[in-house]
Amino acid sequence: MDRIRWIMSSLLMLQVQFRDNLYISLFFSAAAAGTYSSSTVRVGDEVTLSCLNVTDDQDQCDSTEWLFTGSGNRVTLFEHGRIQEEAKAKSDRLRVTEKCSLVIKNVADEDIGRYICKQFRSGELDGECTVVYLSVVTMTEQKNDDTVTLFCSVLTYGGCVHTVKWLCEGNKTDMKTTQLDCSGTVTFTTSHLHQKSEHYELLKCEVTHDQDVQLSSFIRLQSSGEKPGDDPTTTISQTTN
Template sequence: MSEFRRIMMSSFLMLLLHFPAADVKRYSRIVRAGDEVTLPFDNVIDDQDKCESTKWLFYDSPYTAAVTLFEDGQIHKDPKAKSDRLNVTENCSLVIKKVTEEDAGAYSCKQFNKSGEHQGPESRVYLSVVTMTGHLDNDEVTLNCSVETFGRCTHPVKWLLQGQDVDKDHREIKTSQSSCSASVTFLTSLFSYTTRFELFTCNVSNGYTGEVHLFPVSPQSSATHEWTSENNNKETDSKHPEGPAVWWVIMVSVGLAALIITVVTVHVWTRAKGGKKRMTKNLEQNDEDEDEDEVNYENDGGSSASV
C-alpha cells in the first residue's frame, strides 16, 4: 500500500513539473479506439473570433515535449498533430475523430489575451484509449482488452461474462490480468460466434474518478477489433459471413461455370467436326462405288458384242 502511494505521489509531482500553472481544471476521458471524443474547455473568452486566443497542446508522455495542435484559430498542419482528424467547436472544445492508441495522453488548453498574457484557468484532459483484439488458435478463442494512458496506468481492467466476473465456477474459461490489460480464453464449442460477442464485456475502471466503463466486443468495428488466426482461417457464422469468403465462393462458382461451358462447347464442336468428316468420307466412298459400277457395266457390254 505504501509503495502504491509513493508511485502515485511521484506521478503527481511529475505532472506538476510539466504543468506549473496553479489554476487548472482537470478532466479524464476513457474512449474506445475508433470512436470520436470531445475534449472540453469551459472557460472561453467572449471577445475572440474562431478561438483565435485559444491554444491546444498535446503530451504523449510525462517525458516528452508538447506538440501544438491548435493555435491562432487554426489546426496545425503537422503529421504529429493529427490535423486530418481534429476539429474545434464554437466553444473551443477539441474534437478528435477515429481515436487511435497514439492519441492517448494529456491535452492542455490555454487562452491568451491580446497582450499575449495567459488568461483564465487552464483545462487539462487526460485521454485513455481502450483497444480490444481477438485471437483464434484452432479450437480456442482469446479476447484481449488493454488501455493506453498518459504515464503510469491507473485503470484496472477485467472481463465480465453476462455482466458478472468470470469466477472459479467457470473452470473451462481462463482469465489473466496485468497492469491496464486483461484476457479471457475459452473453447469455440462453449459459445457460438455470435453469442460470444453478446456475452463478454470489457470492464475498465477510471482510477481518477472511480467511474466504470463497459465496452462490449464488437466484431463489426474493424478499427477496434482485430481478429487473427493461427491457421489463417477466420471463424464465421451463417448469420455473419466474412466478406472475403463470400467473394471467394462467388469467384470460384463463376470460374467453375465458365470452365464447364468451355468444356461443353469444345466437346460439341469436336463432335460436329468429327461428324462432318465422317459425312464427307461416306460421300467420297459412295462416289467411288458408283464409278466402279459404271466400269463393270461397260466391260459387260463389250463382251456381249464380241459373242
C-alpha cells in the same frame, strides 16, 4: 588553459540545466493551476475534449490554444483560430468546435497523452488551464485450436492508472478470465459459438479509473459459428478532480 575551458564548459552545462529545470518547473506550475479530467476511448472512436472557462468575445476561438504532450513530444495543435503546422500529420482528424472543444476523429495510439487548453486575453493567460488526459483502449482476438482469447488493454500517458476487468453474463462454463495491470483477457472454447441463437454470452470489458467506470465495451458472441463482433454500444464517462 584546459582548466579554464573545463570551468567554462561546466558553467555552460549548469546554465542549460538551470534553464531546462526552470522551464519544466514553470510548465508544471502552469498545468497545476488547471482543472483536470480524463477520457478513455477505444481505438477508432471519436472523442471531444472540452475546454473550460472559454471567453465569449473571440472570433473562431482565436484566443484559445490547445497543446499536446505525448511520446516525448510537445506540440501546439491549435492557435490563432486554426490547426497548426506542427499538427499537420493528423490535421485531417482534428477540428475545434464553436465552444473551442477539441474533436479527435479515428483515435489512434499516437493520440495518447496530455491535452492543455488555454484562454488568453490581451496576450495574457486568462483564468485556469483545462488539462485532459486521454487514454486509449484496444481490443483484439486470438484463436488457438479450439479456444478463443479476447484481449482488452488500456494505454495511458504517464503510467498505468486504470483497472481492466472482463465481466461475463450467462453460462460461464469453460470461461477463464485473467486480470493484469491495465489489461485483461477472457478465454473460452469455440463450442460457445455454436449454441442456439437464443443462447449467447454477453461479455463486457470494464475499464475503471479511480473507482469510476470510464468505458464499458460490450461484445456479443454470435451463434452459428460466426466470429465475435463488437457491439457499437460504448459507454464513456469523464472524471474531474
